[in-house]
Structure formats: structure tokens, C-alpha cells
Amino acid sequence: AQKITQTQPGMFVQEKEAVTLDCTYDTSDPSYGLFWYKQPSSGEMIFLIYQGSYDQQNATEGRYSLNFQKARKSANLVISASQLGDSAMYFCAMRERGSGGSYIPTFGRGTSLIVHP
Amino acid sequence: NAGVTQTPKFRILKIGQSMTLQCTQDMNHNYMYWYRQDPGMGLKLIYYSVGAGITDKGEVPNGYNVSRSTTEDFPLRLELAAPSQTSVYFCASTTGNSQPQHFGDGTRLSIL
Numbered sequence: 537a538q539k540i541t542q543t544q545p546g547m548f549v550q551e552k553e554a555v556t557l558d559c560t561y562d563t564s565d566p567s568y569g570l571f572w573y574k575q576p577s578s579g580e581m582i583f584l585i586y587q588g589s590y591d592q593q594n595a596t597e598g599r600y601s602l603n604f605q606k607a608r609k610s611a612n613l614v615i616s617a618s619q620l621g622d623s624a625m626y627f628c629a630m631r632e633r634g635s636g637g638s639y640i641p642t643f644g645r646g647t648s649l650i651v652h653p
Numbered sequence: 654n655a656g657v658t659q660t661p662k663f664r665i666l667k668i669g670q671s672m673t674l675q676c677t678q679d680m681n682h683n684y685m686y687w688y689r690q691d692p693g694m695g696l697k698l699i700y701y702s703v704g705a706g707i708t709d710k711g712e713v714p715n716g717y718n719v720s721r722s723t724t725e726d727f728p729l730r731l732e733l734a735a736p737s738q739t740s741v742y743f744c745a746s747t748t749g750n751s752q753p754q755h756f757g758d759g760t761r762l763s764i765l
């Protein structure tokens with residue numbers, strides 16, 4: 537089974553509207569962390585937001601928020617007031633403790649977001 | 654701050670050749686990672702290190718080797734390059750479990 541599932545290969549949104557990018561995860565580690573990264577067409581990886589498994593509140597960073605539903609193992613990224621510069625690939629990632637005790641990161645396949653003017 | 658520096662940025666290899674992708678970070682991070690990203694896909698973990706002298710395999714280690722003799726450097730070695738290793742390679746580092754990874758700009762490698 538995939539540890540990180542992003543079911544939306546591509547998403548389109550109108551400028552200034554909100555968009556939700558889906559991410560579900562699978563882990564037996566009670567102390568895990570979830571990250572979202574943005575990868576523009578230029579190729580660099582940009583950190584957006586982090587949610588720890590024990591965090592009581594949903595994480596927010598400016599126009600980014602994370603809709604964390606622990607029981608459903610869901611960590612959707614919400615981008616409010618979309619901008620043309622938000623067009624990029626978005627990756628959900630999870631950090632969990634591996635069998636050797638070290639923290640192992642796993643990435644989803646990504647969602648391509650295109651913002652229309 | 655330089656952050657994570659990868660060299661080279663681009664490289665073309667012939668089948669069977671070997672090369673080393675360099676990665677260095679100046680943030681004193683213990684954790685370092687090597688990923689490959691195939692077209693339209695996410696990042697797959699090749700090898701990782703939790704500190705100098707300690708390395709371990711990730712999801713796709715075959716055909717690669719790493720070493721970590723210092724905190725700063727984490728080179729990735731390709732032996733006997735194959736076309737299936739054509740990819741973009743990213744190096745990343747972090748201080749710990751709740752902190753995001755800092756990525757290098759990537760190395761685009763083609764094997765012909």
C-alpha cells in the first residue's frame with residue numbers, strides 16, 4: 537500500500553479562488569509529521585507547511601492551511617485566494633520512524649495545479 | 654547562506670560510466686537525503702544519513718552508493734551507469750523530525 541496518496545494528478549482553479557489539494561497517508565507510527573512542498577517549473581523544492589501528528593490545531597502559513605483529519609488519515613492543503621504564481625506541482629510528504637529508529641521521509645506523486653487568470 | 658549545494662547541475666554519461674554527484678550543506682544538519690525524481694513523479698528516496706559515518710538504504714538504492722565522512726558532505730556514487738538511472742537527483746538536509754528539508758537545486762543526469 538502506498539504511504540502517501542495524492543489522487544488528483546491535475547487541478548485547475550480560477551485566480552483569487554480557493555483550492556484544496558488532497559493527501560491521504562498510511563502509517564503505524566504514532567509520532568509522524570506531514571509536509572507540503574511546492575515545485576515550480578524551475579524545479580526547486582519549496583517548503584510550504586508542516587503538521588505534526590500530535591498538533592491539536594490545523595497548521596496555517598499565510599494563504600496556506602492544512603485540513604488535518606487524523607481519524608481519516610487525511611492532510612489536505614488549502615490555498616486561499618489563488619495567484620498565478622501558485623501554478624506548480626505540489627507534493628505531500630510524510631516523515632515516520634522506520635524500523636531502525638531513524639525518521640524516513642516519503643513523498644506522494646504530486647498534484648499539478650494550474651491557476652487561470 | 655549557501656544552504657544545500659549540488660554539483661554538477663547537468664551531466665550526460667555513457668552507459669557503463671561512473672560518476673559522483675556532490676552534495677554539501679553548511680547548516681550543520683545531521684540528516685541528509687538523496688532522492689531521484691523521474692518525469693511526472695514524486696521523489697523516491699535512494700539513501701539517507703543520520704550523521705557522519707552512518708548511512709542507510711532508502712526505497713531505490715540499487716546501482717548507487719553513498720558515504721558520509723563529514724557532517725557537511727554526502728556524495729552519491731553511480732557505478733556502471735544505466736539508462737534507467739536517467740533522472741533528476743535532489744539532495745536534501747534537515748535538523749530533525751519536525752523540521753522541513755532544505756533541498757539543493759538538483760542534478761539533471763542523462764545516460765545514453
